[in-house]
Amino acid sequence: MGRATALERIARGDRVIVIGSDPAKAVDGARFLRADLSSVAEVVRVAGEITEPVDALALFANRPQTRRVVTPEGLEYTFALYYLSRYLLGELLLPQLEASTRAVVVNVAGVGTKVGRIHWDDMQLARRYSVLRSQLQAGRANDLLGVSFAAQGRRARYVLYHPGFTRSGPRNLPIRLLAKAFAKPVAASVAPIVDWISAPPDEPLTASDRGKAVPLSLPTLSPGDAARLDASTKALPAVAALRRA
Numbered sequence: 065m066g067r068a069t070a071l072e073r074i075a076r077g078d079r080v081i082v083i084g085s086d087p088a089k090a091v092d093g094a095r096f097l098r099a100d101l102s103s104v105a106e107v108v109r110v111a112g113e114i115t116e117p118v119d120a121l122a123l124f125a126n127r128p129q130t131r132r133v134v135t136p137e138g139l140e141y142t143f144a145l146y147y148l149s150r151y152l153l154g155e156l157l158l159p160q161l162e163a164s165t166r167a168v169v170v171n172v173a174g175v176g177t178k179v180g181r182i183h184w185d186d187m188q189l190a191r192r193y194s195v196l197r198s199q200l201q202a203g204r205a206n207d208l209l210g211v212s213f214a215a216q217g218r219r220a221r222y223v224l225y226h227p228g229f230t231r232s233g234p235r236n237l238p239i240r241l242l243a244k245a246f247a248k249p250v251a252a253s254v255a256p257i258v259d260w261i262s263a264p265p266d267e268p269l270t271a272s273d274r275g276k277a278v279p280l281s282l283p284t285l286s287p288g289d290a291a292r293l294d295a296s297t298k299a300l301p302a303v304a305a306l307r308r309a
């Protein structure tokens with residue numbers, strides 16, 4: 065979906081920067097920055113390479129892990145990649161976003177999903193891990209990230225977007241067959257993202273689940289939980305070290 069969004073925006077004349085871990089997947093017409101976004105140090109490095117004003121930050125990176133993986137910085141991989149890299153890119157690129165008069169952040173995850181939660185006493189899932197538990201926790205963390213970003217009165221608009229089952233992503237054979245039968249084409253899933261970049265919403269926070277507005281009163285978008293996650297994120301040693309630097 066990231067690739068398709070990049071190509072659509074290039075076709076509209078935008079200057080596009082793509083961040084990914086695999087240079088073989090660089091997108092023609094875009095500047096490619098290689099980075100492993102599961103690493104805090106790498107996110108900081110790559111954000112430092114983007115100095116121009118940024119009109120749109122679109123967040124797609126995710127790579128489900130069947131077994132618990134711990135990054136060299138001591139973080140559970142899915143938490144680090146699917147949630148923390150998105151938090152850090154939003155914070156580190158804030159000056160570049162604020163330099164644009166019409167900036168928007170689009171966080172592509174699973175807003176509207178009510179299952180899954182933040183495991184406050186075991187956010188790194190050391191005691192109990194499963195691929196589903198890690199994906200759902202990071203998904204709910206992204207929901208709360210949108211709430212706390214928007215609560216801070218920033219000029220950039222924030223959009224939480226659940227694209228629904230889409231014919232994208234690495235998949236095993238049964239999922240590929242299911243996707244062929246039931247999933248949406250990538251172009252249909254990215255169309256709203258392309259539009260939000262052209263015309264950011266007026267509201268500080270928009271949440272869309274497969275084209276339907278998600279009420280911001282949903283428990284998964286609780287401002288109290290968002291503030292708690294924001295504080296817990298800032299207290300992570302790898303993040304606290306950045307704030308001291």
Ligand SMILES: NC(=O)c1ccc[n+]([C@@H]2O[C@H](COP(=O)([O-])OP(=O)(O)OC[C@H]3O[C@@H](n4cnc5c(N)ncnc54)[C@H](OP(=O)(O)O)[C@@H]3O)[C@@H](O)[C@H]2O)c1
Pocket residue numbers: 065066067083084085086087089099100101102123124125126127145172173174226227228229230231232233234247
């Ligand atoms: N597909 C669906 O049915 C569906 C449904 C609901 C929600 N979503 C969510 O939508 C988002 C996009 O999904 P998608 O289907 O487009 O996924 P995808 O095709 O698997 O793309 C994920 C992207 O993340 C990048 N990535 C993975 N690990 C990385 C790392 N360590 N560092 C840097 N980049 C990394 C990959 O690029 P490189 O290979 O270059 O690293 C890849 O381009 C995800 O957050 C997903 O959870 C998807």
